[in-house]
Amino acid sequence: MDLLYYHRCLFKGCVYLLFLILTIHHSASKVIEDFSPMEPQSILVVPDLHDAIHIGLFTTVGKRLVERGHNVSILSHKNLLNDDLNRNFNIISYESTTNVSSCTTDRISLTEGSNDCALVKLINIAWYWYKHSDQDAYLNECSSILGNDKLIKNLIRSQFNKVLCDVSSPCCSILARYINVTFVNFASKGALGTRHFRWYYVPNVLSVVPEFMSGFTNRMDRWQRTQNVLFYLHSVIVYDFWMFGAYDRLKHNHNILTNEKAFDIIGKADLLLLNTDLTVEFPRPYMQNVIFVGGISGRNSSKLDKDLELFLQSSGQNSVIVASIHSKFSSTKPENLQLLWKVLTSVPQKVVWVDNGDVPKMVTANENVTVIHVNKLNDVLGHDSVKVFVNHGNIDLAYMSIYHAVPSVVIPLFADEYEVAVRLEAKEIAQILHIQRLTRNALENALDQALHNATLKEQVIWWSEVQQDFHDILLPPIDRAVFWIEHVMKFSGEYLRSAAFQLNTLQYFLLDVLLFVLICVFLFIYIIRKFCLLCCCNKRTFSKDKNNKVKQQ
Incomplete structure (x- = not known):
């Protein structure tokens, strides 16, 4: 009887605790949704x-x-x-x-x-x-x-x-x-x-x-x-x-x-909003008017069209590869695009090609390939069958892959994309392929690593959880951006600005202080030297006078 009573109390306690957690979460969500309303601007x-x-x-x-x-x-x-x-x-x-x-x-x-x-x-x-x-x-x-x-x-x-x-x-x-x-x-x-x-x-x-x-x-x-x-x-x-x-x-x-x-x-x-956070960027010093809002592009998946859902499910155990490549990908070497297409169509996985505004003529839908509009990319990446994301290193694409915990094969085209790719590779969540040294063997090896390397999958899941933890503690990135924009419309951003803006180059780098210290050191050495020379001269004069007196005696 005591044991049954104990279990009932434990069950009631768990129910109350769950209710309390849901209430707090609902209140927090409500606060996030309705933070500090202001007059329309x-x-x-x-x-x-x-x-x-x-x-x-x-x-x-x-x-x-x-x-x-x-x-x-x-x-x-x-x-x-x-x-x-x-x-x-x-x-x-x-x-x-x-x-x-x-x-x-x-x-x-x-x-x-x-x-x-x-x-x-x-x-x-x-x-x-x-x-x-x-x-x-x-x-x-x-x-x-x-x-x-x-x-x-x-x-x-x-x-x-x-x-x-x-x-x-x-x-x-x-x-x-x-x-x-x-x-x-x-x-x-x-x-x-x-x-x-x-x-x-x-x-x-x-x-x-x-x-x-x-x-x-x-x-x-x-x-x-x-x-x-x-x-x-x-x-x-x-x-x-x-x-x-x-x-x-x-x-x-x-x-x-x-x-x-x-x-x-x-x-x-008033502010510098940065489309990054510590899931992509390396730790470094920041000022109060520099705000992290990275991850705006990553969000929960919406329901897919019936045909697209059936295509993804038809992959079975072979899974799906999603490819989102810049429309100017072939501008460096036209054969790069042909090589990428040949490799993607030769693998057993289903392929989803993302239309970024200019689908190459060679890319055609068939039994193993489908083409989707870029607006559906986030929803597709959230599907369980997607295992690899081939992209050009755009930071918004990086955040989508992290949000949905999908390992990437990155072929950067522009400089900012290369910077993102380096950071993803350093965090062991992506493979980099250099467009100037792109070969069939390198591409196939990179895809194989992304599909079967357990470390890549574990790391991207870990970083996805880190990012989600940031979002739980702070406002979601889109709301964070809007909050700070509204905040500086209410209060101005002047109080967030460093006093460094009022300093000139000499003052900011403490060159004036360095010059002052050098002058003080020089004066100190000069005075000590003069003092030593004076003491030595006096001592020499005293010794000379003493010797003269001895000789005279």
Whole structure:
């Protein structure tokens, strides 16, 4: 009887505890859903005007802001507009004078040697910026915007409360400053080396923070640290002097903000939102106005179409490989795409090819291959039958693979994709294949490793759990981004800014203190030397006088 009573009490206790947990979880979810409501504001979103891949990230944030009651407008040239943007936002469009495809080709040629030695990469990038700093596609696009008087007057008349910018180009920051609206910068491609952090005076510890395009992890030997310093100096020259110098000349040409430097303007942002977190990025120092919002692209899967569900289930024990490759994949070597397609169609697994806007002619649906729109990618990756994800290293794709715990085979094309790939490989959740050395044997081995290597699967599951733990403790990344945007609209971001913005270069690097210490040391040595010389002279004079007296006696 006592035992039965004990079990009943235990059962009731468990029921009460479960009810308490569910109540707390429901309350927490409600708090997350309804955090600090505010008056509707007018927000201008300016995505990367030459990168359609990352515009989806701004669309997601914009939709969440609209759900919160804000009036969101998107500034874009007509080449980037689509039905989704037209349906959900107020569109402010203009005619672009820049060829977007040529910009993409320039980026490919610029970063083609991602796996070459450090010296080659430094010379290639430096030579490109030296020759083209005033003809860069981003710069020309910026000139189209700043020189459009009708557009500028329209933006001023709209009286926006905040501008959300992509930090890839200083143009949006200059535009926001020109129309006298405070702004938030968004690093949609994640943390690219140290350059974004220099602009916000975040400490860059070069012994553990790899520079952009170095290909290093946060564990470097002495020679790698030496190269990393060279990469850092190269980054300072290319971006802080040549790139910003080109934008300063552009401002002068349009007679805009001539008394302010582009470097100082971009640092006036209330926040820097980073599309990364510690599941991808290496640990490093950060400032309070630098906010992690990585993982926006990863979310729970929705129900799939019946035909697609049947196709995935038909794979049986062979599982499914998902391939999402940049539309410009064949721009480096046309045979690369043919090689990838031959390997994927020769394996026993089912293949899902993702349409990123331009499906190659050779890619055709058949019994073992199906083609889906990129909007369905997240839902497909969440299916149990998907075991490998072949992609080009876009950071949003990386977060989808981590969220759904799917090992990756990464073939990076652009420099930022190579940086993401290095980090995924360092965390043992992906295999990297260099596009310049892509062979059938390398591709087949990488797929085999991703399918059968238990370590890869265990690691990606572990990192997926780490990411989920971040989301449970903090707000989900999309809500975190919206929370901070609204927060600085309420209270401004001035109190988050480091006092380093008020210091000049000598003061920031303590060169004035070093100079003062050196002067003090010099004076101390000088005084001691004089004192010693004086003592020695007096002693010598005393000895000489004493000897003279002895001789006289």
